[in-house]
Amino acid sequence: MTHAPQIKIPATYMRGGTSKGVFFRLQDLPAVAQVPGAARDALLLRVIGSPDPYGKQIDGMGGATSSTSKAVILSRATAPGHDVDYLFAQVSIDKAFVDWSGNCGNLSAAVGAFAIGAGLVDPARIPDSGIATVRIWQANIGKTIIAHVPITNREVQETGDFELDGVTFPAAEVQLEFLDPAAEEEGAGGSMFPTGQLVDDLDVPGIGTLKATMINAGIPTIFVDAAAIGYKGTELQEAINTDARALEMFETIRAHGAVRMGLIKHVDEAAKRQHTPKVAFVAAPSDYVSSSGKRVEAKDIDLHVRALSMGKLHHAMMGTAAVAIGTAAAIPGTLVNLAAGGGERTAVRFGHPSGTLRVGAQATQENGEWHVKKAIMSRSARVLMEGWVRVPSDSF
The missing domain is CATH 3.10.310.10 (Diaminopimelate Epimerase; Chain A, domain 1)
Known part of the structure; x- marks a missing residue:
């Protein structure tokens, strides 16, 4: 009897805000998973450890909560005026389902840092020390996020004294700007209030x-x-x-x-x-x-x-x-x-x-229509582990 070997895929496990997820560069995924579809979904489900009828995700990288059952795929920007394209996957815990319908604001805090470390941002845009402004295209919802990432000696600074409730340890502050955040949802006509009413x-x-x-x-x-x-x-x-x-x-x-x-x-x-x-x-x-x-x-x-x-x-x-x-x-x-x-x-x-x-x-x-130019908040992010994730080669 033959058994499928495991394959290994370059990946980084990161905390962003009060969430955690597995981060990939698009180019590092198996070719069949570099495009949207069933193979990509199956791969991410296996990486995270879903579907799990026990609800624990023991056989994967997920942490059995909505905050930790997540994956991110990044690539060099295809949208003009941006540094990186960011695609977010919310992976169901107990069902064979990956939801691509929205963004994760918490993991958005880690996108800039990962993009810099992964070589997806032009080195000329990284200061020796100070703040790197990373222009992120959020591909799920078609919106721009600006991440202000602290830099020390041309490397992302992750440690600091910024405290975020819901996160045990302090870290460096990352300020996020969500530009024109009203979601352009199918069926909602792009309106901030799809019913036309505030209440x-x-x-x-x-x-x-x-x-x-x-x-x-x-x-x-x-x-x-x-x-x-x-x-x-x-x-x-x-x-x-x-x-x-x-x-x-x-x-x-x-x-x-x-x-x-x-x-x-x-x-x-x-x-x-x-x-x-x-x-x-x-x-x-x-x-x-x-x-x-x-x-x-x-x-x-x-x-x-x-x-x-x-x-x-x-x-x-x-x-x-x-x-x-x-x-x-x-x-x-x-x-x-x-x-x-x-x-x-x-x-x-x-x-x-x-x-x-x-x-x-x-x-x-x-x-008579309400518009929001941008929303601003501060989060923090940190690399927890980097290397490879392994999955059975016949799982996607």
């Missing part, structure tokens, strides 16, 4: 009619008030993720919101689109204790936000959802803006399960 009545069978702000910015997101679904907005993961009825409720809200946003035609399609849209709930600020035991006082935040990713409450906040939060907060009348106290604002600091995060956005209204 909608969303009918959800078995739950009722909920006030909802549905926005395409950073990533399509459905915001509802915490109190309307029986929460305070201070909940940690165990309060949601151990409650099967709660998770079913959020998935029902997500599916019906996706239909209203024009992202899918029928709620049954939501199962094949796990990464987008996100669903989140908001509340006015109050004191709470984060998952690390740190006390967060109401006076130190503008509002609470809790968000679900891939069917579970996120341990901190997805970077793309933070863009949606900052954008919605900058537009008077959205549920996010009202939870933060209303009025005009250019930045908010919100509480999430691991602590707090500040995000800024510049919003303007033109001919």
